[in-house]
Amino acid sequence: MNNDFLLLMPMLLVGIGGIGLMIASTYESITHERMAISGMGLFGVAFLFQLGNTVAHPTIPYEQVFNGMLVVSDFTRASGMIILGCGLATCMSAYTYFKQNPFCTSEFYSLIAFSACGMLLLTMAQELISVFIALEIMSLAIYILVGYNRQSQTATEAVLKYLMLGAFAGAFFTMGAALIYGGAGSTKFTEISASISANGYAGNAALIGGSFLVIVAFLFKVAAFPFHAWVTDVYEGASTPITGFMATALKTAVFAVFANFLVLNNGLHEGWINGLFYISILTMFVGNLVAIGQESLKRMLAASGIVHSGYLLIALVAINTEQFTGGVIAYYLAAYSVGTLGIFAALSYLGGEDEKRMNFADFKGLAKVRPYSAAAITIFLLSMAGIPPTAGFMGKFYIITSAISAGQIALAVFGIISSILSMWYYLRLIVNMYFHDAVDTFETDTCHKMAPVCTMVLALCVFAIGLYPIII
Amino acid sequence: MIHSYLMVSVILFCIGMLGVISRRNVFTVFMSIELMLNAANLAFVAFSRLHESMDGHVLALMVMAVAAAEAALALAVVILLHKHKGKLDTNVFSLLKG
Numbered sequence: 001m002n003n004d005f006l007l008l009m010p011m012l013l014v015g016i017g018g019i020g021l022m023i024a025s026t027y028e029s030i031t032h033e034r035m036a037i038s039g040m041g042l043f044g045v046a047f048l049f050q051l052g053n054t055v056a057h058p059t060i061p062y063e064q065v066f067n068g069m070l071v072v073s074d075f076t077r078a079s080g081m082i083i084l085g086c087g088l089a090t091c092m093s094a095y096t097y098f099k100q101n102p103f104c105t106s107e108f109y110s111l112i113a114f115s116a117c118g119m120l121l122l123t124m125a126q127e128l129i130s131v132f133i134a135l136e137i138m139s140l141a142i143y144i145l146v147g148y149n150r151q152s153q154t155a156t157e158a159v160l161k162y163l164m165l166g167a168f169a170g171a172f173f174t175m176g177a178a179l180i181y182g183g184a185g186s187t188k189f190t191e192i193s194a195s196i197s198a199n200g201y202a203g204n205a206a207l208i209g210g211s212f213l214v215i216v217a218f219l220f221k222v223a224a225f226p227f228h229a230w231v232t233d234v235y236e237g238a239s240t241p242i243t244g245f246m247a248t249a250l251k252t253a254v255f256a257v258f259a260n261f262l263v264l265n266n267g268l269h270e271g272w273i274n275g276l277f278y279i280s281i282l283t284m285f286v287g288n289l290v291a292i293g294q295e296s297l298k299r300m301l302a303a304s305g306i307v308h309s310g311y312l313l314i315a316l317v318a319i320n321t322e323q324f325t326g327g328v329i330a331y332y333l334a335a336y337s338v339g340t341l342g343i344f345a346a347l348s349y350l351g352g353e354d355e356k357r358m359n360f361a362d363f364k365g366l367a368k369v370r371p372y373s374a375a376a377i378t379i380f381l382l383s384m385a386g387i388p389p390t391a392g393f394m395g396k397f398y399i400i401t402s403a404i405s406a407g408q409i410a411l412a413v414f415g416i417i418s419s420i421l422s423m424w425y426y427l428r429l430i431v432n433m434y435f436h437d438a439v440d441t442f443e444t445d446t447c448h449k450m451a452p453v454c455t456m457v458l459a460l461c462v463f464a465i466g467l468y469p470i471i472i
Numbered sequence: 473m474i475h476s477y478l479m480v481s482v483i484l485f486c487i488g489m490l491g492v493i494s495r496r497n498v499f500t501v502f503m504s505i506e507l508m509l510n511a512a513n514l515a516f517v518a519f520s521r522l523h524e525s526m527d528g529h530v531l532a533l534m535v536m537a538v539a540a541a542e543a544a545l546a547l548a549v550v551i552l553l554h555k556h557k558g559k560l561d562t563n564v565f566s567l568l569k570g
Contacts, residue, residue, distance in 0.1 A: 129531045129534050129535070132534075132535070132538065133534060136538045136541065140542065143545055144545070147549065150552060153556055156549075156552055156553060159549055159552075160498070160553060163546060163549055164492070164498075164505075167502070167505045167546070168492055168505060168508075170505075170509075170538075170542070171485075171488065171505055171508035171509050171512065174508075174509055174512035174513075174535050175485055175508065175511060175512040177512070177531075178512045178513075178515035178519065178528075178531075179515065181516060181519050181531070182478075182515065182518075182522065182523075185523050185525075186527065187527070187531065
């Protein structure tokens with residue numbers, strides 16, 4: 001009983017901490033710097049709790065109270081750690097970012113805590129309506145964060161676009177849940193699985209239609225191929241630390257629940273392998289095409305996020321529903337999150353006032369003026385491109401080998417081709433930073449070192465995560 | 473019997489979907505999304521009757537609560553948009569072209 005409480009502790013801590021921060025923000029004396037520090041403390045403590053929770057096999061906390069709606073496993077623990085780490089890094093980079101872009105109020109950090117709470121719930125939820133509610137807790141907080149700069153027209157347009165499409169996807173999800181409830185008689189994953197095993201999957205129209213709608217909603221949230229157009233606009237409109245948070249923590253949470261949903265029964269996974277096969281190939285190549293044409297760094301990173309979703313979809317095609325551990329997916333998410341968050345942390349302080357440096361051309365000659373920042377960005381880009389000995393290489397290696405061992409040779413080959421294509425736009429920024437003369441002085445508000453420290457720590461993490469499987 | 477209820481639900485869902493795709497007014501778009509959520513609620517309640525369990529009713533209530541929260545946020549966004557442009561037509565919001 002006591003152990004159950006500890007398993008849910010990170011989520012409760014972040015949720016209650018978010019409410020506490022919201023109340024604290026009403027006091028005049030509490031500045032947003034103090035709130036940022038408390039936010040970091042909150043995420044740090046929750047991260048340590050999540051690290052301390054060891055889960056040998058999947059456990060159901062408070063089975064009587066929650067009716068088995070939440071399941072904690074090693075996979076949810078790992079994704080929870082990624083989400084909390086992203087929260088910590090976002091608070092750190094936001095601290096410096098808001099020194100140069102003064103539109104922060106202290107509620108900002110409580111909203112990050114609320115969305116992280118929703119994400120943690122999302123990774124653990126094993127029931128469709130719990131998934132829907134967790135998805136909405138997460139999304140509602142993220143919508144507000146995207147439109148946080150109320151003076152900016154681009155931010156307002158971004159939140160309109162995201163809210164309209166996000167609510168649309170949410171409606172798809174509820175309709176899917178309703179149809180699955182009709183087909184299987186329950187919305188709990190275990191009972192849906194039992195119903196599929198007893199009555200079969202292929203002949204049940206309500207189940208097929210329902211799972212189609214649910215998968216469409218998930219594909220929308222991770223910006224996979226037919227539903228990827230919103231992502232570049234929304235990422236461009238949002239403020240830099242929030243873009244980093246959306247690109248990493250949100251994707252981690254949604255992929256965790258996507259994997260949990262697909263592995264609930266072998267029949268369901270088999271039924272969608274072909275569809276996901278084509279979607280993952282198209283996602284990778286369309287993402288690359290979009291990324292190559294971009295001039296803005298944020299849009300390029302958004303498009304490269306689409307490509308990374310494609311790799312993760314390969315891992316979803318290749319999962320083994322009988323012995324699902326989620327290790328490959330969690331590892332790739334960790335590697336991707338560290339790289340992306342690092343670049344966004346660096347952009348948070350290099351961007352300058354009103355995000356004036358955001359294009360490839362603005363970063364010409366960065367290495368001559370700020371060699372350490374340029375080196376850190378290079379490390380992140382090489383990790384995202386998948387060059388050894390970084391974390392990104394190991395992540396891609398695991399995904400490709402899992403695809404080969406699942407018999408999906410074609411997917412493995414396409415994955416490698418796409419990763420070679422993606423070098424083009426990653427190397428372009430490196431070339432800009434190292435092989436041009438500096439035109440800009442890159443002066444920033446130097447008295448606040450929070451984001452630079454965060455960048456350097458994440459750069460070390462790239463190697464730490466990359467070497468982790470070798471040491472263990 | 474269940475077929476008629478389901479048919480109504482699917483028709484409502486499709487009307488909502490068409491509204492989101494074709495309408496240009498922000499309000500109408502959000503109303504269409506509410507319509508889609510209500511179509512799902514109708515399906516929940518109808519299936520609940522079919523399975524003779526109360527689960528579906530509870531789930532429909534949950535969906536309504538979430539829809540209300542979403543509507544509150546949507547209205548706040550509409551006010552923000554109106555402050556910027558003075559119009560609620562989605563065609564005038566064209567700074568971001570992806």
